[in-house]
Amino acid sequence: MGRGALLVLADGRFPAGGHAHSGGAEEAVRAGRITGAADLEAFCRGRLHTAGLVAAALAAAAAAGADPAELDAAADARTPSPALRLAARKLGRQLMRAARATWPSPELDAVARAFPKGAHQPVVLGLTARAAGLGPSDAAYCAVYESVSGPATAVVRLLSLDPFEATAVLARLAPELDLVVDRAVAAGTAVPPALPAASAPLLELGAEIHAAWPVRLFAS
Amino acid sequence: MHLDHSHHGPAAVGADARRADGTRRALRIGLGGPVGSGKTATVAALCRALRDELSLAVVTNDIYTREDAEFLLREAVLPPERITAVETGACPHTAIRDDISANLEAVEDLEDAVGPLDLVLVESGGDNLTATFSKGLVDAQIFVIDVAGGDDIPRKGGPGVTTADLLIVNKTDLAPYVGSDLARMAADAKAQRAELPVVFQSLRGADGVRDVAAWVRARLGAWTA
Ligand SMILES: Nc1nc2c(ncn2[C@@H]2O[C@H](COP(=O)(O)OP(=O)(O)O)[C@@H](O)[C@H]2O)c(=O)[nH]1
Ligand SMILES: [Mg+2]
Numbered sequence: 329m330g331r332g333a334l335l336v337l338a339d340g341r342f343p344a345g346g347h348a349h350s351g352g353a354e355e356a357v358r359a360g361r362i363t364g365a366a367d368l369e370a371f372c373r374g375r376l377h378t379a380g381l382v383a384a385a386l387a388a389a390a391a392a393g394a395d396p397a398e399l400d401a402a403a404d405a406r407t408p409s410p411a412l413r414l415a416a417r418k419l420g421r422q423l424m425r426a427a428r429a430t431w432p433s434p435e436l437d438a439v440a441r442a443f444p445k446g447a448h449q450p451v452v453l454g455l456t457a458r459a460a461g462l463g464p465s466d467a468a469y470c471a472v473y474e475s476v477s478g479p480a481t482a483v484v485r486l487l488s489l490d491p492f493e494a495t496a497v498l499a500r501l502a503p504e505l506d507l508v509v510d511r512a513v514a515a516g517t518a519v520p521p522a523l524p525a526a527s528a529p530l531l532e533l534g535a536e537i538h539a540a541w542p543v544r545l546f547a548s
Numbered sequence: 549m550h551l552d553h554s555h556h557g558p559a560a561v562g563a564d565a566r567r568a569d570g571t572r573r574a575l576r577i578g579l580g581g582p583v584g585s586g587k588t589a590t591v592a593a594l595c596r597a598l599r600d601e602l603s604l605a606v607v608t609n610d611i612y613t614r615e616d617a618e619f620l621l622r623e624a625v626l627p628p629e630r631i632t633a634v635e636t637g638a639c640p641h642t643a644i645r646d647d648i649s650a651n652l653e654a655v656e657d658l659e660d661a662v663g664p665l666d667l668v669l670v671e672s673g674g675d676n677l678t679a680t681f682s683k684g685l686v687d688a689q690i691f692v693i694d695v696a697g698g699d700d701i702p703r704k705g706g707p708g709v710t711t712a713d714l715l716i717v718n719k720t721d722l723a724p725y726v727g728s729d730l731a732r733m734a735a736d737a738k739a740q741r742a743e744l745p746v747v748f749q750s751l752r753g754a755d756g757v758r759d760v761a762a763w764v765r766a767r768l769g770a771w772t773a
Pocket of ligand 1: 584751
């Protein structure tokens, strides 16, 4: 399988729970750090080179066949915020459900059994790509694209930002997505994987602040 | 209904009638309809009417995180561990129809935590007339409108009004004050829905949720038969 399966997995409407998450954008909007397309682009760029890179390397490693339990522990160690760890596991569990229904595989069944409350989403994403007959680079592309498309979609809802402007932001970031994928694949497919540990402290702090709000539109 | 593949690990598919351990899962009924029509009030009344005879839980889908869940908690219609609020990213109809994963997770977690359950009620935060539940999430759906929202809603139709397994026309006590013609609403609903049932109800009246509770019991009877 090839590009066709990749489009199915990368589709924003793939039913794996992502629509309820803003990738930190809701908190950043409330804090005044995102007010329009220019800020959104800066926010997405920061996310891409930190959380996006780490997620893509994890996904590439999982797609290449690295041990999911070790990758999951590595993801935990790279996610200081308890709220973000929880969100990543919830999304991993939801993706696992969708993946097992779309590309049934004994490997997915085994990981679902080992992690009944969910493994980190990028790890499950890599395993899903594997089950779909895709490779490490495909998995990394899905991860980096999600890392920027999630906040962009959320900001359209949060600020009533012009959807054309939001999509143009993603298009401007596309060449950088390619570069980050190259780095992620090199790191994730090294033996043993040489996983990056880039972090965005403001995203981690923001996630904790957001999780404490009594009223919010997005789950994270 | 039951798929005969063996169940290793958690069920993959939401509509699967059995849980991972092979036991039959709870019947899941969705309640949708416009904001303020009385969905949460109906859920609360159903819990009061059925909680002594059935093991119940509720999942709410709010636009803002937890308002419906908090109302149900304040009213103490069920113990708090039986009520879960799903966060919908400003889009309840996506969470009940297009991407049901968070709701399925909530239902399964409730069964794990407080089960076995007989019935899970899933309320959708008020959306619009087009919001319907996925068959992968619920086994039957109730659409709740009220007489104060205009007596032409049954005539206008929409997927909720025409296809829901039960249509509730709520707040009949208000009909004289808002000038709604109940006979016309009944005739329009009949025209849109043919043989599908319609209940006219006032939660302020003596009968309250009685007819809807009877319908739920009948669905449950069919589910467990
Ligand atoms: N008069 C009257 N008010 C009702 C009835 N059912 C619900 N309400 C009220 O209508 C308002 C909205 O109800 P709610 O259940 O929160 O609506 P939801 O948005 O559909 O969940 C509340 O103030 C209820 O007390 C009814 O049968 N008659
Ligand atoms: Mg409500």
